[in-house]
Amino acid sequence: MKQWLEGHPKARLMARKRAAILDAAHREFMAHGFAGTTMEAIAAAAKVSIMTLYRHADDKEDLFRTVIAETCERGLDAGPADRGSGQALPLDEALQSHAMRFQTQLASAETVALLRAVTVETGRFPDLAESTWQAVIGTHRDAMAAFLAHREETRSLGAEERDRLATVFLDRLVGTDMLAILLGGHAASDGTQDARARAAATEVIAAIQPYAPGRRLV
Incomplete structure (x- = not known):
C-alpha cells in the first residue's frame, strides 16, 4: 500500500x-x-x-x-507469553496463566476471522499463510522459549530443548474444537481450557525436573 x-x-x-x-x-x-x-x-x-x-x-x-x-x-503479538509476564509466580502457575491466555486469544473473534480470511486464499497468497502462522503460533512459541530462558528453573536448558518444550506446550493447548470454531462452532468450555492448561504445564514441569534437582517447581 x-x-x-x-x-x-x-x-x-x-x-x-x-x-x-x-x-x-x-x-x-x-x-x-x-x-x-x-x-x-x-x-x-x-x-x-x-x-x-x-x-x-x-x-x-x-x-x-x-x-x-x-x-x-497489531493484534496477534506474543502478549500471552511475554518473558516478563508471570516471572514472580511459581513456574506451574505461570505456565497455566500463559496457557489460558493463549487459548483465549486463539479462539478470539479477531484471530478466527483472520484465519478464515487467509485459509480461503492460501492459493492466491501463500506467503500470507506463512506469515499468519508465524503471528498466530510462531511468535507465541518463540516468546515461550524466551520465557523459559529467563526463568531460574529452566535457564540451564539448552536453546534446542527450550524450543522443543515451547512447541510441546502450545501443541497441548490446541484441540479439535479449533476446527469447530473455524466452521462457526463454539470454543472449548472454561473447564476444558483449564484442564488443557494444567496438562500442558504438568508436561513441561516433568520434562525439566531432571535439570532442576532440588528446586521447587510447583
Missing part, C-alpha cells in the same frame, strides 16, 4: 485517509473475505471516493496483503 513522506504537504490528510481505508478494508475483508469484498465497498465504508482509494492502494490484492500484515503485527 502506498505511503507518503512526512514532508509532503498533504501528509497528515493522507495519513488519516490511509487509516480510514485500512480500518474499512479490515472490517470488509474479515466479514466477507477476499472474494466477497469489492473496492467500491471499501471506499464506501471508508467514506472516500474510489479515486482516492486507488491513490492509496494499487488494487484489492495490495489492500488485502496490507490488512493481513497489519492485523498480524
Whole structure:
C-alpha cells in the first residue's frame, strides 16, 4: 500500500485517509473475505471516493496483503507469553496463566476471522499463510522459549530443548474444537481450557525436573 513522506504537504490528510481505508478494508475483508469484498465497498465504508482509494492502494490484492500484515503485527503479538509476564509466580502457575491466555486469544473473534480470511486464499497468497502462522503460533512459541530462558528453573536448558518444550506446550493447548470454531462452532468450555492448561504445564514441569534437582517447581 502506498505511503507518503512526512514532508509532503498533504501528509497528515493522507495519513488519516490511509487509516480510514485500512480500518474499512479490515472490517470488509474479515466479514466477507477476499472474494466477497469489492473496492467500491471499501471506499464506501471508508467514506472516500474510489479515486482516492486507488491513490492509496494499487488494487484489492495490495489492500488485502496490507490488512493481513497489519492485523498480524497489531493484534496477534506474543502478549500471552511475554518473558516478563508471570516471572514472580511459581513456574506451574505461570505456565497455566500463559496457557489460558493463549487459548483465549486463539479462539478470539479477531484471530478466527483472520484465519478464515487467509485459509480461503492460501492459493492466491501463500506467503500470507506463512506469515499468519508465524503471528498466530510462531511468535507465541518463540516468546515461550524466551520465557523459559529467563526463568531460574529452566535457564540451564539448552536453546534446542527450550524450543522443543515451547512447541510441546502450545501443541497441548490446541484441540479439535479449533476446527469447530473455524466452521462457526463454539470454543472449548472454561473447564476444558483449564484442564488443557494444567496438562500442558504438568508436561513441561516433568520434562525439566531432571535439570532442576532440588528446586521447587510447583
